[in-house]
Amino acid sequence: MKKPLRIVTANKLALTNLATAFALLLVGGFFGLLQGLNRAGVLTIVGGMNYYEMLSLHGVLLILAFTTLFMNGYLWSAVDYVLGGLTKGIKTLGWAAYAIFMVGAILVAIMIIAGEATVLYTFYAPMAANPWFYIGLVFVVLNIWMSGIGVFISAFRWKKQNKGKHLPLFAFFAVGVYVLITFGTAFVAAEVFYIIPWTLGWIDTINVLLTRTLFWAFGHTLVNVWYLVAVSAWYLVVPKVIGGKLFSDSLARAVVILIVVLNVPGGFHHQIVDPGFTEGLKFMHLFMSLAIAVPSLLTAFALFATLERTGRRRGGKGLLGWFWKLPWHDVRFLTIMLAMISFIFGGAGGIAQTNNQLNQVVHNTLWVVGHFHVTVGVAVVLTFFGLVYWLIPHLSGRVLTKKIHNLGIWQTMIWTVGMLFMTLSMSYVGLLGSPRRTEYTTYGGSATALEWDPYLIFVGAGGTLLFAGVVIIVYIVFHLMFLAPKGYTEFMMVEEQEEDAHKTPKWTENWGLWVIVAILIISMGYVVPLVDLIGNAPPGSPPIRTF
Amino acid sequence: MKQFWYGLALLLFLALPPVRDLLESVMAFHMHMQMLLLFVSGLLMEPFFQKHFGGVFDKYNKTGLPGVVLFLVILLYWMLPRTMDEALEIWFVELWKFVSLPFLAGVPLRDSWKKMSQTFEIVVFMILMVIFSVMTYLYIFSESTLCNNYLMIDQQTVGWGFAFFVLCIVMYILLVLFTDQSQYFGDDSEA
């Protein structure tokens, strides 16, 4: 008898999340294109939505909505697959979470399109949007918590039924991801519940610096959650695609724990130029910020080891011969490999800009926009794209055709070249002083501003390529969901680790302890600034509408 | 033995003048970071003393209880606001801080820990919880500055820091009481 094929049981739920994610990518990417063309000076935006409304929507749709839905679709599939199915109750919870997300997202989007919430995705006080905007955000947060609860319960049940066994690594990643994002969203929930009464007029003024601090405890954690989601694929999917083995199960688990435990206080590095914090405090936080580089460096080490060993097994000779033996023509590898390479540069830029003096040079310039389009737009998003080619056919019961595979290679090249144009020019023109979050202007023909123009052209050119990339990937997703020939596609996940790897210690499973340690470290980072901000609070600001 | 060198390096690092200046400039860093790390450096250095002066521990710390008492005395001593002031102003009190926390709190506690039953460990955590709760109350609600060298707001910050310590200790006690921690010992090779 043939063994029944293992599949993700909650495939409809996952597909719905993924389909919505890519639909939102299309919309968000379209606004990105308009912004890029505007910055290049070739498109003046008149009528309809203004530049800042678009930018608000671009930020919210891409860094919040697309990523959240992709995470839910991908990690729920993984948890479902490795734990041998989700219960009916959990699936219902997943659908409820999706519905709540849609309610929130629609509220937020309507408010932005209606011009009631032109506050950008950071919604810094004292700019005040329509209260419905914030209420919409609460719904989005609820989605995240519900999705987290679904994963926690499933993992807990599995542990009960499989006493003494390790939670499968993919589920371990998922638990880590949702624990971390729960910490992060706790801060933004606190912020939003502070802002809502203020926009409703129940309280007169708001402590601006407090809201910014709460925001970045969240915002920073959020992007690192996206990074951790991508890392899960780097550890588990890449070795499978290239026919290698997991470098070390215990190392991967240690990396997850470190990222979860150390991450949140790093948020302070977004406030290096905020007034009202002492230099000593900012200096202490430099360490917290740099600490996050440690798990990333461990990851880099483990991944290069996997790549090298596999390349050598495939017959690579000499110092670098293994490099060319890797399956570059396989889109599932090419995408993620380029993503990982981009993270070397993105990570290095991040380490640079977390230093006080360097931060003052680049803060609020296009450099920063260049930085996060490399880290999120390539390292994370290209990894997500790379998963599409097998995850979606697995879920939809179809197979990837040669044609679509080749189209995927093109998509990857277009995306990479587009991002190279856009991020390199953004980074450079940022160093020349061109500000972020600013509609095209020459400042009345000022010589300095005119100097930026040649570079800004490339922002527009890169943006155009990128939008083409968005259209192609959305078509690919659509094809793999509805048009591709029926068949079985394997769920790509490495099952074996290298023989010489350590046996995984059991303490890694102690999530109760990791949560306590994380709370301890978060309080080390935030008690000092928060007590000061609240204890020495200035009179505060009334709501201000700049739009 | 590797641990010993890490502990020693940590101790020396903390003793560097700029590091001392920075950590002592903010009350919360002084109490919750510098002192805590000094204690941790002692924990790390314990194997060295175990190896070379094992006899002393066997003789005087047979049950583990004396070590815990010594740890608590040193801890309580450094909880007195006055001692912090003196550490900032009198050089030999500062030196005493760098000696007492690692060698008279960290080292004996680690030796005792191995000899104690789990019940007793929880009792020690409960004692810490009580001490820190008192500190929380005192530092947050005191009407005047308790330490001449720091401001009211610094003091309240330390109070809130203690509050979080208490929270974490409570959660830890609950974790140990209500989950089977032994499932987290060892690795797969035994399974």
Ligand code: HEM
């Ligand atoms: C079609 C591809 C894309 C293009 C052409 C594009 C273009 C742009 C441009 C020109 C800006 C900056 C405008 C300014 O500061 O004045 C921007 C901002 C931003 N982009 Fe993109 N982008 C694209 C894809 C993405 C993706 C995939 C993500 C994340 C997943 C993303 C996240 C963001 C965020 C968070 C901002 C900052 C918004 C703000 O400052 O409030 N973008 N994008």
Ligand SMILES: [Cu+2]
């Ligand atoms: Cu950050």
